[in-house]
Amino acid sequence: MNIVACVKQVPDTETLIKVKPDRSGIDETGIKWVMNPYDEFGVEEALRLKEKLSGEVIIVSVGPARALETIRTALAMGAERGIHIVDPALDSADPFTIASALAAAIKNIPYDIIFCGQRAIDDDCGQVGAILAELLGIPQVTVITKVDVDGNTIKVTRPIEGAQLIIESSLPCVVTAQKGLNEPRYASLPGIMKAKKKPVDVKDAASLGVSIDVKAKITKTLPPPARPPGKIICGEDPAEKARELARLLREEAKVI
């Protein structure tokens, strides 16, 4: 079984995010970068399938030079090799362009299943997996919490409001991973050491033959609005204070 897992390097959820003064994006200084947690579920599932069915796990990532660290993290977990697509033109590209680059890299290698995270925690677009499947012309099953492979078919579980769908698909296909799929492993030290020596192919857009066809552009990045201060209702008479509270909740907060 040949399994591809796509990973994206994103800022750690606890890291301090500062928007650049010109609002063109975030200031990257001091940011702690980690593997997108949803991608990590994908990597873990890929490794578990490989351990069960034998084969190879290839990690593919689009991102600047620093993203190599994230590829190495996945290699330390147990993947065999990596493809790192580095191109300044792709640095702030839209999901379509990213998916195009991934498709261009993946179509040249054998694959039975492609794992992506259901979305990345930085831009929350949630499109790359779907577009990738379209570009490769293969089925996609998205937001998946359980994967079973049987021969040439895959049976997956997709939670929906109040129920879950059991979906079958033929292989190859794209699976986008949701929280609950598994608990990603902690890399062993020999794993970390070996990962340093595992092969990572570095490609750029030209070598993959990807044309940068930007469909969407981030025009402005804004920080979330500062939280307005709380309000304290003053007064002597509790009944009056309660009336005032009800009035404010109704008229100002419009919640009752």
Place this chain on the structure above:
Amino acid sequence: MELSKFSVGYEGREVFWNAENFEGLLFAFTAVALAIFGYGIYGRWQMWKALGKPETRNDNLKERIKLLLLNGVLQVKTFKDIYPGIMHGLIFFGFFVLIFGAAFDATEFHIAEPLGVPFLTGKFYLIFSFLMDLFGLFVLIGVLMAADRRYITKPDRLGYKGEMDNTPDDAIVLLLLGGIIVTGFIIEALRIHVTNPPWEVWSFAGYTLSKAFASVDNGTAKTLHKITWWVHTFISLGFIAYIPYSRLLHIITTPANHFMSSLKPAGYLEPIRDFETAESFGTGQLEDFSWKQIFDSDACTRCGRCQDGCPAYLSGKHLSPKKLVQDIKTYWLERAPLIVAAKKAAGKAGEGATVEIPAPEKAMVGEVVNLHELWDCTNCMYCMEHCSSSIEHVPKIVGMRQYKVLMEADFAPELQLTFRNMENNSNPWGVGSHLRADWAKDLGIKTLAEDPNVEYLFYVGCSGSFDDRGKKVSMAFAKILQIAGVSFGILGTEEGCCGDSAMRGGNEYLSQTLMQTNIEIMNGYGVKKIICTCPHGYNTLKKDYPHFGGNYEVYHHTEIIADLIAQGKIILKKPVDGLFTFHDSCFLGRYNNIYTQPRSILKALTGMNLAEMERRYDKSFCCGAGGGRMWMEEHDGERINNMRTDQAIATNAHTIAVACPFCLTMMTDGLKARSMEEKIASLDIAEIVWRAMDIEEVKPPVDVCAPTE
């Protein structure tokens, strides 16, 4: 009465009385006994050196001989526990003297008498006789005390979870010991009965016993004497021959283990130094232990002192340090002979032949040593402090944890999260590292980046930076330093996790990464002196950082505060109310011998009434948070922190004073669990001192409803 060359004024006795012709046989039997003894020791020696990584334990002879004399000869560690200490002391010193006595007898008979210079005569003989009887009696009392413990009183520590771990060997040894003494006294009594010299009242035990034979005629008595003499001889020689094959071997292994004690700082862990080249990390197999770590288990006497104060064991978890060491020993007894045989076979096959060691049948970590036991340990070091054989339990446990974490990445998910948090945000909680210095925002404390020319670095640590309770301690301590005019700075957001929990949780790779990051920054500012409020940071900065080029003078804040009080730089104006108790943190007390400083601070407070807990100083009971346990779920048994809180509550104190942020959290949680948080406060010493300094103006309550201009 028989004729004798001895008389009043020339007291003495014939050494081989009634056994004059037995010398040849005695020598022959002695030779056999010694041969059996030697054979056993030789076999054991082969086993000791059969496996284990190299480790030097014969350096600094002066210090080692001192330890041997203190703990091996004077039994200092054994006496730490009164009843068993006396019990063992009676047997040990009793035999010590008796053996000297036997040597005197032999010297008299074989050397002094033939040379015509007998010395066992007159007053010396009388005193000698008295002492022999006295110490013989001591042994007998000791043996009876031991038998009472093992078979009647049955303290829990001589078993595991209510089941005694008695073996036939335990009984044989006691019978041998008792047998030697009883037959010895009978022989003496029969001799006295027959020879009846008036001075033998000095051999008071034998003399008294001789009265029991009053009606026996001399002929019968002499026959009985001969028989008993041989019984005594065979038991004694049997005892010697039996040593290598029984728990008596501790006569050799335990003093040897004292001699080979670790001379490193308390709780020292040897760092892994070859991450890049090594193929295996931690202790996954018996062979991964050092020979000394394996030898330790052969020095264990199953006395159970370790178990008696083990917070994991006492709270109903799986771990018993004694059981852990015994499990390793049992496995070694299986493995070592196979390896010795394999080496012998390879030796026979000629030079260059490979030693084919049979693969182990059991996984050491998980099968030989129960995984729960491995992770139950809080690294409190009670076991090591109190082991009367100087066994080092904690490094073994950490070594096996390293194997589970680094090699198999198989450990508790919550610890996995902790490690990830440390990796990503350099603190176990995973709070954004940019928030590390927020506690200091309004205090006007400079970072070393702003001013590196300060005397001390206040290394705040993760609890002091991120935990709400810990932050208050940091603030109190920083304000104390400011008032006392101490020149200090902090690293601010450049500070990272100290690495203690990672190291003790088995993640040596992560801990070294964290340590090296801190060292790089500290050395960059030329840091020389560091103060920590957390004993874990204190211990690791002091003992582990030097391995990686971080050489600093490290102080705990209780040392600094005690000093500032002594120098009169801080004045404790405000009297304190109520009763206090102090909880000794393991990493402060047993690890760093800091017991008096926190207490001297408390005693400096006006109105201080200190009620000590029963388990205190080196017998203090862990709060449950050490060894990475702070970050792990406590699934089995009672919660350790609740037990410790109960012990504190039992003193009727109104305030539990602590000197460690982990302990503070554990005590605070314990008080909540016992619904005592309204009645009893848990405070760090720094907070108590800051309040007593009475400097902070009480801020008037803010009237939020006042009309704003």
